[in-house]
Amino acid sequence: MFFSTGNKLTIPNMHLSEQEIIRREKLEKLLALGIDPYPPEAFPVSIHAAHLKEFFEEDAEGKPLNFQEVSLAGRLMSFRVMGKASFAELQDSSGRIQLYISRDDIAPGEDKTLYNEVFKKLLDLGDFIGVQGYAFRTQVGEITVHVTGLKLLAKSLRPLPVVKRDEEGHIFDAFTDTEERYRMRYVDLAVNPHVKETFIKRTKMVSAIRRFLNERGGLEVDTPVLQSIPGGAAARPFITHHNALDVPFYLRIANELYLKRLIVGGFDWVYEFSRNFRNEGMDRTHNPEFTILEFYVAYKDYFWMMDTTEALLEQAAMETCGTTDVQVGDKIINFKAPYRRVSIYDAIKEHTGEDVSGMDEAALRTLCKKLHIETDDSMGRGKLIDEIFGETAERHFIQPTFITDYPVEMSPLTKKHRDKPGLVERFELMINGKEVANAYTELNDPIDQRERFEEQVKLMERGDDEAMFIDHDFLRALEYGMPPTSGIGIGIDRLAMLLCNQHTIQEVLFFPQMRPEKFEE
RNA sequence: GAUCUCGUAGCUCAGCUGGUAGAGCACUUGACUUUUAAUCAAGGUGUCCUGGGUUCGAAUCCCAGCGGGAUCACCA
Numbered sequence: 001m002f003f004s005t006g007n008k009l010t011i012p013n014m015h016l017s018e019q020e021i022i023r024r025e026k027l028e029k030l031l032a033l034g035i036d037p038y039p040p041e042a043f044p045v046s047i048h049a050a051h052l053k054e055f056f057e058e059d060a061e062g063k064p065l066n067f068q069e070v071s072l073a074g075r076l077m078s079f080r081v082m083g084k085a086s087f088a089e090l091q092d093s094s095g096r097i098q099l100y101i102s103r104d105d106i107a108p109g110e111d112k113t114l115y116n117e118v119f120k121k122l123l124d125l126g127d128f129i130g131v132q133g134y135a136f137r138t139q140v141g142e143i144t145v146h147v148t149g150l151k152l153l154a155k156s157l158r159p160l161p162v163v164k165r166d167e168e169g170h171i172f173d174a175f176t177d178t179e180e181r182y183r184m185r186y187v188d189l190a191v192n193p194h195v196k197e198t199f200i201k202r203t204k205m206v207s208a209i210r211r212f213l214n215e216r217g218g219l220e221v222d223t224p225v226l227q228s229i230p231g232g233a234a235a236r237p238f239i240t241h242h243n244a245l246d247v248p249f250y251l252r253i254a255n256e257l258y259l260k261r262l263i264v265g266g267f268d269w270v271y272e273f274s275r276n277f278r279n280e281g282m283d284r285t286h287n288p289e290f291t292i293l294e295f296y297v298a299y300k301d302y303f304w305m306m307d308t309t310e311a312l313l314e315q316a317a318m319e320t321c322g323t324t325d326v327q328v329g330d331k332i333i334n335f336k337a338p339y340r341r342v343s344i345y346d347a348i349k350e351h352t353g354e355d356v357s358g359m360d361e362a363a364l365r366t367l368c369k370k371l372h373i374e375t376d377d378s379m380g381r382g383k384l385i386d387e388i389f390g391e392t393a394e395r396h397f398i399q400p401t402f403i404t405d406y407p408v409e410m411s412p413l414t415k416k417h418r419d420k421p422g423l424v425e426r427f428e429l430m431i432n433g434k435e436v437a438n439a440y441t442e443l444n445d446p447i448d449q450r451e452r453f454e455e456q457v458k459l460m461e462r463g464d465d466e467a468m469f470i471d472h473d474f475l476r477a478l479e480y481g482m483p484p485t486s487g488i489g490i491g492i493d494r495l496a497m498l499l500c501n502q503h504t505i506q507e508v509l510f511f512p513q514m515r516p517e518k519f520e521e
Numbered sequence: 522g523a524u525c526u527c528g529u530a531g532c533u534c535a536g537c538u539g540g541u542a543g544a545g546c547a548c549u550u551g552a553c554u555u556u557u558a559a560u561c562a563a564g565g566u567g568u569c570c571u572g573g574g575u576u577c578g579a580a581u582c583c584c585a586g587c588g589g590g591a592u593c594a595c596c597a
Contacts, residue, residue, distance in 0.1 A: 173534090
């Protein structure tokens with residue numbers, strides 16, 4: 001049921017707090033005064049708060065030299081009424097600026113209603129207003145807009161949490177409840193400036209990456225989200241149904257196989273910021289939908305990809321944070337290229353003292369037992385090595401490190417290593433103990449690819465529910481011929497967490513997944 | 522999915538071994554023409570998450586449920 005101005009000021013069965021009732025009464029009074037609380041016409045904004053404060057100029061005597069005719073719009077965020085004059089704070093998209101409002105300036109004639117009634121009584125914190133006026137500096141030194149005209153642009157019917165700050169920047173009564181913040185991100189953004197900064201930073205990071213790729217000839221593309229075979233990764237998919245075709249479709253878990261088809265088609269470098277969906281657990285590093293940047297470049301190998309990845313991340317850090325030494329929790333991560341390169345066998349040796357390179361499946365199981373790592377029968381040699389690395393070594397790679405040359409069993413889309421038997425040309429990039437990227441020299445031999453898919457089928461039969469499905473059309477594409485190619489997937493949310501110094505994925509997603517809220521009707 | 526933990530006013534929170542609800546800010550009324558966590562005077566806000574139970578009596582104890590967070594499992 002929608003609220004409409006006029007007579008239905010309350011909604012039946014809706015619990016309104018005292019403050020909400022008062023705001024609706026104010027709305028009625030505004031209407032009675034002939035003031036439209038939601039006027040349709042555009043408001044001419046001439047400047048933003050931050051810009052005015054940054055570029056305001058005055059002469060030696062303190063006489064303002066510019067911004068003598070400005071108009072701004074935003075939310076009213078604080079009020080300090082002192083009789084016939086008041087101070088208020090206006091918050092626009094750039095930040096806050098103080099307003100000075102004197103009765104006789106906004107209501108110069110006999111009728112003081114605009115000040116005494118409308119401004120002092122009928123406006124609330126959170127209302128959108130537009131003001132005209134001129135800039136000056138108060139006795140206390142605050143750059144302020146002396147308001148000569150004021151207009152209500154949109155009434156707010158719910159009280160925003162009021163967050164206060166003292167001179168030292170201490171915050172009082174912060175709006176901190178994570179559930180409320182995520183469910184009502186609009187409120188979070190309105191009252192918590194640092195939240196907004198995080199998201200601006202994330203967008204900056206994405207722009208920096210996009211620019212890097214475009215400058216080098218990357219072509220941004222879109223590929224299907226609805227896929228009939230959820231390929232390119234190993235994960236439980238979301239399933240949906242197409243009515244007209246009467247067939248199931250899966251929301252993509254990766255876009256890898258589609259980007260490779262485009263390389264087959266003759267593009268040299270394609271990339272996509274891919275929203276992927278995985279029907280798995282949620283926690284502070286996992287959201288059911290998340291973003292991976294994947295890109296594929298023809299005539300390259302994984303060595304080239306390492307060079308490119310470190311250059312990309314160095315630039316992304318520089319443009320996002322203004323430095324390559326990024327504070328992450330209590331650590332400084334140095335994004336400056338080059339990054340250390342360690343084979344997975346050496347990484348395991350480094351942290352366990354064990355050389356697993358020559359071990360067969362039985363030996364690996366024995367080692368797992370010794371290291372107190374749980375295993376099950378579905379695990380093959382590759383999976384066991386991956387498990388050992390994950391349990392013993394992964395968390396120790398704080399500074400960006402390429403872990404290279406994985407066992408062939410766990411990399412069905414990767415080309416076999418040019419001179420290390422049993423391994424593939426693959427690397428994962430570890431930062432702050434977490435995987436941030438995964439890249440290969442891509443497997444482009446269709447015969448080998450078919451065999452690898454068949455290996456996956458065997459793993460699946462053995463009980464590995466992460467094994468990949470065979471995508472016959474993808475095999476057909478490879479049979480037409482794919483040039484030697486290197487490809488990578490970079491976890492954009494994970495990278496954003498690092499560059500924004502946030503330790504949960506929810507803090508870098510505007511609307512993280514939550515259990516749906518129940519509204520009572 | 523398992524374990525632990527939290528849920529009290531618009532916001533942040535207090536509320537003891539059970540005795541019938543509190544503070545600051547916000548809000549309402551009034552004063553104040555350069556304030557800034559404005560100040561001063563006055564006012565009282567509530568499904569104590571929901572439903573059961575124990576009890577003369579439950580925000581408090583017990584059980585179940587709902588929602589959040591943390592840890593674990595799965596995964597990126």
